[in-house]
Amino acid sequence: MLLEVKNLNTYYGDSHVLQDMSLSVNDGEIVALLGRNGMGKSTTLKSIIGLVKPKSGKVIYQGKDLTGGHPFKVVREGIGYVPEDRRIFPNLSVFDNLKMGIKSGKAGQKASKSQWDLDRIYKHFPVLKERSAQRGSTLSGGEQQMLAIGRTLMGSPDLLLVDEPTEGLSPHFVKEVRDVLEEINKAGVSILLVEHNLKVAMSLANRVYLMGKAHLGFSGTVEELNDNPEIRAKYLEV
Ligand SMILES: Nc1ncnc2c1ncn2[C@@H]1O[C@H](COP(=O)(O)OP(=O)(O)OP(=O)(O)O)[C@@H](O)[C@H]1O
Ligand SMILES: [Mg+2]
Numbered sequence: 001m002l003l004e005v006k007n008l009n010t011y012y013g014d015s016h017v018l019q020d021m022s023l024s025v026n027d028g029e030i031v032a033l034l035g036r037n038g039m040g041k042s043t044t045l046k047s048i049i050g051l052v053k054p055k056s057g058k059v060i061y062q063g064k065d066l067t068g069g070h071p072f073k074v075v076r077e078g079i080g081y082v083p084e085d086r087r088i089f090p091n092l093s094v095f096d097n098l099k100m101g102i103k104s105g106k107a108g109q110k111a112s113k114s115q116w117d118l119d120r121i122y123k124h125f126p127v128l129k130e131r132s133a134q135r136g137s138t139l140s141g142g143e144q145q146m147l148a149i150g151r152t153l154m155g156s157p158d159l160l161l162v163d164e165p166t167e168g169l170s171p172h173f174v175k176e177v178r179d180v181l182e183e184i185n186k187a188g189v190s191i192l193l194v195e196h197n198l199k200v201a202m203s204l205a206n207r208v209y210l211m212g213k214a215h216l217g218f219s220g221t222v223e224e225l226n227d228n229p230e231i232r233a234k235y236l237e238v
Contacts, residue, residue: 001026006059025159029190031191050069127146165177
């Protein structure tokens with residue numbers, strides 16, 4: 001098992017937003033984490049990467065306990081995080097944005113299964129090569145999403161946490177982003193994907209977790225979810 005999240009309890013003040021949340025990602029998998037607004041999907045990713053500290057529970061990655069670790073350390077262990085708001089540097093060029101994704105100081109860093117550099121990123125994201133001299137702020141939403149993913153890949157993660165990558169994108173870019181995630185996965189990167197677009201999630205994922213308010217509601221394969229309209233109605237359809 002690559003990632004094991006066990007019984008996480010996370011609070012914002014008095015608000016208990018993750019209640020015994022558990023999930024796992026096996027090596028090579030794409031796992032989707034789905035659910036309605038405000039259930040705690042982003043908080044689950046933030047609790048894994050270390051942006052919020054869980055009060056209890058465990059985050060075990062490649063057998064190592066990373067619970068509550070600083071994001072910098074968690075990233076160095078080989079987990080990449082693409083946040084919902086993308087965090088592009090608007091005044092830097094695409095090229096410089098990508099360079100920001102290189103982890104500083106190789107010492108103490110584990111070798112990843114899937115090594116990425118600029119050439120490889122440009123091969124997978126030709127649009128970033130075309131626009132390499134352009135400022136981040138001049139990219140379309142879809143291009144910015146590609147840049148956010150590409151920049152995170154520059155750190156050569158073994159596991160990518162991606163929060164709502166297709167949100168607000170045109171149908172063209174929804175497909176582009178979907179396809180690029182599939183390619184990255186085929187190249188050896190495991191993915192934990194939070195996604196509102198059910199079609200995208202179901203077409204990519206091996207397994208699915210559905211969140212109810214603050215807790216896990218369902219876990220199973222894509223086929224099991226397909227065959228279970230009651231579960232979909234309970235946790236997904238509004
Ligand atoms: N920084 C914060 N401070 C206080 N409450 C927060 C904070 N961030 C999120 N919350 C609350 O925690 C709960 C879970 O939020 P979270 O962002 O994890 O949900 P989500 O499933 O990602 O939702 P969405 O689909 O809308 O992105 C929500 O009730 C939200 O209002
Ligand atoms: Mg969210």
